[in-house]
Amino acid sequence: MTPQIEVENLRKTFRIAEPTHGTLGAIKGLVSRKYRTHNALNGISFSLQKGELVGYIGPNGAGKSTTVKILSGILVPESGRCKVMGLVPWEDRKKYVRKIGVVFGQRTQLWWDLPVMESFELLKNIYSIPSHAFKVRMDEMIHLMEIEPLLGTPVRQLSLGQRMRCDLVASLLHNPEILFLDEPTIGLDALSKQSLRNFVLRINRDNGVTVILTTHDMDDIEALCQRVIVIGGGCILSDGTLTQLRKRVAQEKWMIVELQESVDFPLPEGSRLLRNEGKQYWIEFDPDVLPVTEIISCIASRTTLVDILIQDPPIEEIIAHIYREIPNVSQ
Numbered sequence: 001m002t003p004q005i006e007v008e009n010l011r012k013t014f015r016i017a018e019p020t021h022g023t024l025g026a027i028k029g030l031v032s033r034k035y036r037t038h039n040a041l042n043g044i045s046f047s048l049q050k051g052e053l054v055g056y057i058g059p060n061g062a063g064k065s066t067t068v069k070i071l072s073g074i075l076v077p078e079s080g081r082c083k084v085m086g087l088v089p090w091e092d093r094k095k096y097v098r099k100i101g102v103v104f105g106q107r108t109q110l111w112w113d114l115p116v117m118e119s120f121e122l123l124k125n126i127y128s129i130p131s132h133a134f135k136v137r138m139d140e141m142i143h144l145m146e147i148e149p150l151l152g153t154p155v156r157q158l159s160l161g162q163r164m165r166c167d168l169v170a171s172l173l174h175n176p177e178i179l180f181l182d183e184p185t186i187g188l189d190a191l192s193k194q195s196l197r198n199f200v201l202r203i204n205r206d207n208g209v210t211v212i213l214t215t216h217d218m219d220d221i222e223a224l225c226q227r228v229i230v231i232g233g234g235c236i237l238s239d240g241t242l243t244q245l246r247k248r249v250a251q252e253k254w255m256i257v258e259l260q261e262s263v264d265f266p267l268p269e270g271s272r273l274l275r276n277e278g279k280q281y282w283i284e285f286d287p288d289v290l291p292v293t294e295i296i297s298c299i300a301s302r303t304t305l306v307d308i309l310i311q312d313p314p315i316e317e318i319i320a321h322i323y324r325e326i327p328n329v330s331q
Helices: 022-031 064-071 093-099 116-126 131-145 160-172 190-207 218-224 242-249 292-300 315-325
Strands: 005-017 035-048 053-057 079-084 100-104 178-182 210-214 227-232 235-240 253-259 271-277 280-285 305-311
Touching: 005 064, 035 064, 035 079, 035 235, 053 064, 053 190, 053 218, 064 079, 064 178, 064 210, 093 100, 100 160, 116 131, 116 160, 131 160, 131 190, 160 190, 178 190, 190 210, 190 218, 210 218, 218 315, 227 242, 227 315, 235 242, 242 315, 253 292, 280 292, 292 305
Parallel strands: 053 210, 053 227, 100 178, 178 210
Antiparallel strands: 005 035, 005 079, 227 235, 253 280, 253 305, 271 280
16 A cells, blocks of 8 residues: 655754854854754654544754655655645645644634634635535534634733644645644643544544644553654654564563551562662563562552552653663754
């Protein structure tokens, strides 16, 4: 099956002016500026099939937003090949943008002083959406995102969570085949995040929309993504499922125990205490090396166990482990 998105050996560099200090430095900077080259993308390659929901993650400066901007046709790479739905994003831009939706968490595509509905009407005209199709789509989106009370409100009066819900609707009015989400949940409260996640899952599952999600919120990744691509220093560091990502890094599990009282206790070799908060203790161990019963026996010899939970390490720990292992990854 031909991939919907094909990226091969993509490279992008930026010239960044070196800072100058003091009055003399500012005057010299007017005459002659020094620049350094930043390799935002250093030959990345990957492909996506239609209907995938992929997390694209990495530290600040890793190349996430640069990739999304190239895939959405905003930036042009220095070299490499990129085809999305058979089109080159920056060459076939007018035809291409009708097939994609983009949401940048820090920016809005809505008109700041206009009511939300008027912004939607403008987008209807920009994308030449037929009136009947627009009404059907609007009714569906308004119901799913619960934004009917917001339609008459100027965008500048919306809270961040309300604006993000409206931005997501705006990006889907023209029924795109691919949705790029760049930090869509940044700054949102827990309820708003959950609402966005449920909506993204639904359009991916029911409408077959391919979704690429960049985020620093690992809860987004665990809740949404079937596949995770990790980028650092402009290079792809890992590409696979969350399970594969965990197996690549380590086999360790976390045991979280609650004790009747806060006490010191010995731990068998092959386990280590990560931290404790009052009567709760976090212990890391490898179940292939050390049976759970041995740890429990050591603890039970000193005090009474109230509760035990065994889980995989949080995805944040897995990602941080990958970054620590790879040299020259920007933190």
